[in-house]
Amino acid sequence: MKQILDRLQPGLGSEVNLDLMAGETTARGQCQRGLGILRDMDDVESKLGPQAPALSADQLHPWxxxxAxxxxxxxxxxxxVLAAARTVNARIQQKLERHDIGxxxxxxxxxxxxxxxAGKPRLRFPGDRLLPTWKAKQEGAKYVAAGAFLAIRNIAAHQEQVAWSEQEALEYLATLSVVARWVEECEVEQPE
Known part of the structure; x- marks a missing residue:
């Protein structure tokens, strides 16, 4: 009991002395203080602590x-994660009508x-292709998308049992979601 009270508020548990005549009353009062601290923790955290945004899995790209x-x-x-990666890959193949390469x-x-x-259409983001930012996004998407399949999909497919935490696996799904959004946003450019 003393350890729990000290964890809630340093020194709170050390104030409890069961050897004294009023020890039980003091202990009961300290426990009530501890319960009050527990009850108010969420309020204190929400008002004083940083408000981190939450990533909701069901808001990831539908693909x-x-x-998943x-x-x-x-x-x-x-x-x-593997199923999500396979779905994104299938959608890229379908959009480009390419099933000939990995x-x-x-x-x-x-x-x-x-x-x-010929035989190699491109995905193109909308916008002015003469702007450096357009080229940066296009090039960045190329490496992020390829990297997602190399570092996420391949590990999920070829490593026997991966000990991913829920957070880590969710981050991998989020990366695949970004790739899916980019693929969906892009237009297909055929050769002239």
Whole structure:
């Protein structure tokens, strides 16, 4: 009891002395103070502590959460991430009508800033292609998307049992969600 009270408020537990005649009354009072502290913790935290935003999995891109939800609910985080990655890959292949190469190469080719060539259409963000920011986004998407498949999908698919925490797996799903949003935002550019 003393340890719990001291954890709630340093020194609160050391004020309890059960050897004294009024020890039981003092202990009861300190416990009531401890319960009051516990009751008010959420209010204190919400008013004084930083308010971190929460990432809601069901608000991730539908391609990602739709592919992952059932497996996630079953506690299979690794399989949920893998299913989401496979869904995103299938959507990229479908959008570009390309089923001839793996997802990493597909991302590197499809987001490339070079002109589309026969059999190799490109994904293009809207906007002025002469602006450095457009090129930065296009190039960045190429490497983020390819990296997501290399570092997330491949680990989920080829490592026997990954001990991802819930937070880590959720972050991987969020990364795949970003890739999915970019793919959906882009237009397909065919060769001229």
């Amino acid at each position: 990602v959460w739709g592919g 939800a059932a497996l996630w609910d079953a506690g299979a985080r690794q399989d949920a 997802e990493t190469d597909l991302c590197m080719q499809s987001f490339d800033t070079k002109d589309a060539v």
